[in-house]
Amino acid sequence: MKPFSTWTLTVGLSAALAMALALAAGFVVSPAAAQSVGWQARWDGGLVDSSARGWDIAEGPNGNIYATGEIWNGSGRDFLTLARNAAGDLLWYRVKDGLNESNDVPAHLIVDGNGHVIVVGTATRSTASWMLTVAYDAAGNELWSRTNKNPAYRWNVAKGVAVDADGRVVVVGEISNGSTKWTSLVSYDSTGDLLWERQRELAPDDGCVAMDATGVLAVAGRSNGSPYDFLTVAFDASGAELWARARDAGENRNDSVHALVLDGNGRFVVTGISETAASGKDILTVAYDVAGTELWAATRGGPGDQESWMIAADASGNVFVAGTPSSGLPNSALLIVSYDSAGLERWAVTVPDGVGESSTATDMAVATDGNVVVTGRHYGAIMNDVHALTLKVSGATGAAIWTRIRTPAPGRRDSVAGVAAGASGASFVIGSSAVEYLSDDVLAIAYDSSGNELWARGEPEVPADDVPGSQPDNRGRRAIATGYDGRVYLTGTSFDGYTLDYMTVAFDAWGNKLWEARKSNPNDAQAYPSAIAVDPANGNVYVTGTTRSFGGNAFLTVAYDRDGDELWSRTRHGEAHGDDSACCIAVTAEGLIVVTGTSDTTATYTAPGMLTVAYESGGNEVWSDEWGPGLFRAGFTSSLTLGTTGTVYVGGSTNVGGGPAGTLTVAYDALGNRLWWQSHNSDDEVSDFILALAPTPDGGVAATGYTDPYVNENVLTLVYGPDGTERWVAIADSAASGWDVATAIVVDAAGRTFVTGWTYKTDYSDPDFMTVAYDAAGGLLWSKERGGIPGGDDYAGTAALGSHGTLFVTGSSDNGTSMDFMTVAYSPGGYELFEHRYDGGGDDIGYLAVAGPDSSVFIGGVSDGADRDFFVYQLFDGTGLFADGFVSGDTTAWSAVAP
Structure with missing residues (x-):
């Protein structure tokens, strides 16, 4: 839509x-x-109607149903939290972006005694992840939000959450830099203030956390090393470790916990897989009292593998385990086992399937009547025939009470991830309904105690994400323009519910919107605009950026007239037809539209090169120049400006001769003839990068970026004359000698050069604005560092x-709570x-x-x-x-x- x-x-x-x-x-x-x-x-x-999935569900003390999942925003995923009443009516929904431009996927949801909804999950960027916790009141007002990352570990993944009677929240996560995994515990009070943090060598499994009425918290998973064992660790309300229990099934093979529950008698019960020589894998279930004393252990084996994946318990201390039965049993794929409070097996049932069919369990809960509800997926005999499965068995005998295999709409696959047992006897399940290779919808279903479907709901339409410049980075700085009749133009991405499109908006001199124009990729692929330029003579508007095309990414340039009507669009690959990304656009005095960016070079030199293309106002290509073969590799193109005499300047970085990266500045005349090029290396041991260009009054060009001496970057500024002669070079270091990066440069009529960006402290924290000024000869005029609140993050963009x-x-x-x-x-x-x-x-x-x-x-x-x-x-x-x-x-x- x-x-x-x-x-x-x-x-x-x-x-x-x-x-x-x-x-x-x-x-x-x-x-x-x-x-x-x-x-x-x-x-x-x-x-927009966006793709979304449901992951967890719970009932609140007010009888409302709360669910969480993920929703696609066009470039990543955000938390989606929904509230419905018992009749299925939507009360509220909230979308949470954890770290701006991060992938945010919730894992668990819990409701405390005050009706507060706590959602935990993981916010991931390309090189690291954070645990993200969000708290809402019963009306959907955000109470607090916190991210947590242990600085010693790159990956911090939320695995579970528990809350006590006072509203104290404990988030359990897995932290790692590789194969060795530790547990991270983070405790917040009811207002989100950090109480304590703990780390423990333990690889926690998803959801393996439980807290008793006294605040004792148990976490379970497996030990590190080989072979690994069951490992259960308990902590008190202050985070102090009370006890740790490792459990080996006796054959010195791998044993790992997959689920943990607190039973009705206040005991912690874990279940998982134990490897054996005879049968491969057995189900091992172990119970501990609050002091860590092992009360009982039960092993269930068979002629083949048996595995347990989830556990539940009733008020009497009876335990229910669900998993997969022995592979030797025909046409059965779901096993439910019950143990009494002493660990004796009460009953075991397998759920039969049709020929060629199978079922898997994803969650289970004990209903108020003591019966057991299991939910999961049912796979039909044909490919992609996936159904939502929910069944109820007697808690006393295991006898089937009802089974519901929900037939999805044509062309869809339904699956369920979580189940909650309601106080009224109803069961609520959450999952997703997917159209193959297209999109997902949240699937929430309510059944009464007899298995009758009460209602089924998807997710609501949500506000679209609209971001100028596609993202706030060096590309985003070129997404604004003026130049005709006092108008102001912005370009960026707008989410249409499925993918990201170009969106360009024009305002008049008083801020009234004149027009908006959307440009979609013809194949519904992502399109990221990065820069905009306006022809002051006729008001035509030109936007460039990157879109997915056959074989890789390509430049996409679009022209609009002064009223926002599309004149033409052009997709342009480099000669290697690989991944090509446009960064910049300009309109020359002759009316040529010049676009530049990074391009794969030839098949022989497949590292990034520099591609510059010029179009006349009708969209016909006039000239192009692609650099790469034999000259440089591993470079990128970052900037474009027009000299005061009409010269076209392009800037970036290169590896001339294969050494450390150096700056690259190229000059063209209006016909595309290469006038000169220059590369600069501060010395043989550092890399230098250009991020921005600006014209000088005499027709030359000024460039800025940073130089990287492998310890802390410094701001690099250099100026060339119209003939390519290097006039001067300056390197600026912040007062704290931290990490300094310049992102923008301007030169005034007197030849004074101003560069701005940001500086980090030596511990890579607390960034501030950093602005440096030079006179026409490169002499330092002044340098300013400017922050907001103490310890806050302040980034100068342009x-x-x-x-x-x-x-x-x-x-x-x-500003202390958000960014301004x-x-x-x-x-x-x-x-x-x-x-x-x-x-x-x-x-x-x-x-x-x-x-x-x-x-x-x-x-x-x-x-x-x-x-x-x-x-x-x-x-x-x-x-x-x-x-x-x-x-x-x-x-x-x-x-x-x-x-």
Whole structure:
């Protein structure tokens, strides 16, 4: 389903009018806070029907049903939490993005005695993962959210959660850097404040956590080493270890716990798999009292493998284990075994299937009447014939009470992941209904005590994620433009429920939305715009980025007229037809549209190269140049700018001769002839990278990025003349000598060069804005580091020069609970004129800036309220009220304050 869109507008006073009113009212002019907001606008892509899966379900004390799962946002997954009443009516839903641009997958949900809903799972980025915990009240208001990562371990995966009568939450996770796995315990109070953390050498299995009424917590899994054994460890309410019990079945082979339960007598019972020489795998179940004394152990073997995967217990201490029976039994694939409180087997049943069919269990629960509900998947005799399976057996005898194999809609596969037993005797199951290779829907089903289906529900439509520039990184900084009739343009991704599309939005000079245009990949693949440019002569708008194409990724460039109607689009591969990614676009004085990016080179040199393509206004390719074979490898293209004399400059990095990476700057004339190229290495032992370019007044080019001496990066800036002569090079190090990266560069009419980015402390924490200024000869003028709250994360994304020389540095800043847009304005002499923040209530990530009229700047990025939206506003610096020379040095700005 394609989304509808909405937009909002707020109009403020101009700087001149604000000043006039202030003076007329008798206010006093004083330093700082000269800024005023002209207008602000938000673009929201509306509601979409997205792919989602359900993973866990529970009933609250109010009788409402709470479920959690994952939902696709176009580029990753987020937590989805749903609340329904007993009749299946949707009460509320919440989508949670844990770390901005992370893959967030919930694992477990639990409801405490106050009706608070606790969801735990894992937030993953490409090189690490965090445990994510979110708490909601019964009405769906977020109470708190926490991420936790042990700094010594790359992977931190949530495995379970427990909560006590006081609302104290303990999250259990698996932490590792490889094959050896440890358990991480993280405890929060009812408000989300951290109480304690513990680590224990133990590989925990999913869901193997239980807490008794006194706050004793048991965690189970397997020991490390070979062979490994059952291992159960108990902790008190303060996190102190009480006892640990390893259990070997007796043959010194591998034994691993797969499930744990607290029975009605307050005992911890674990079950899992024990390897044997005779039968391969047996079911081993062991019970411990609260002091760790082993009360009983039961082994169940057979002629073939028997495996247990889940466990439940009733109020009398009877235990129920579900798994797979002996492989020697025909046409049966689901086993349920019951033990009494002394560990004696009461009964065992297998669930028969038809010829060629099979069933597997995924969860089980004990109903209020003492009977056992098991849920899972039933596989038919033909491929992809998958059904949701729910069955109920007698807790006393194991006799079948009812079985429901739910027939999915044509072309779908249904499966169930979790079950909850309701106080009224109803059973609630959660899972997904999938269309092969397309999408999934949440599948929630309620059965009464007799097995009659009460209702079945999917997930609701959710707000679309809309992100300018596709993501807030170096590509995202080029997703804003002006240049025709005072208009402002943003481009980025908008989620249509299935995939990401290009979305371009135009606003007039007062912030009114003029038009929006969506561009989808013809094959419904992802499309990521990265940059936008406008032809000031006719108002045509050009957007470029990357999309999936046959054989790999390709450049995708789209042209619109001034009214937003598509003129043409072009997909462009490099000569190797591999993975090609466009970063930048510009319109020359002759009306050529120049696109550049990273491209696979020839089959002989398959590492990244540099591809630059020029189109005339009708979309015909005029010239192209691809670098790679014989020159460099393992490079990337990051930036594009037009010189004041019409030269096209492209920047990136390269490995000339196969050594450490060096910068690469290439100059072309308007016809695509290569004028010169230069590579710079600070020395033979470091790598240098360009991330941004800017033209100099004399027709040359300035570049910035970072140099990496393998310890801490430093900001690298270099300037070339129009003929490629290296004018000067400067390296800037922060006060803390931490990790310093420049992401943006601007040069004023006097040849002064301003670079901005961020600096980390030496422990790679607490990043702050870092801005450095040089004179025309490369001499250091000033360097500023600027943060928000102490210890907060502050990232400068880009910079722009106002018409009166004000330098606007914008990015995102931590306010203690979320991120804000933060813009800091400096005079050319380095005096801080003001700081401006925008807080939309959620995470607001600023990384776009472009100069506007009357010494204003347009600030943009993504604003996260109910969902992520395009957001842009106009910010005046107030200096236009005075002579241009007012901000030429370390002078003061002004603000109106009451006398």
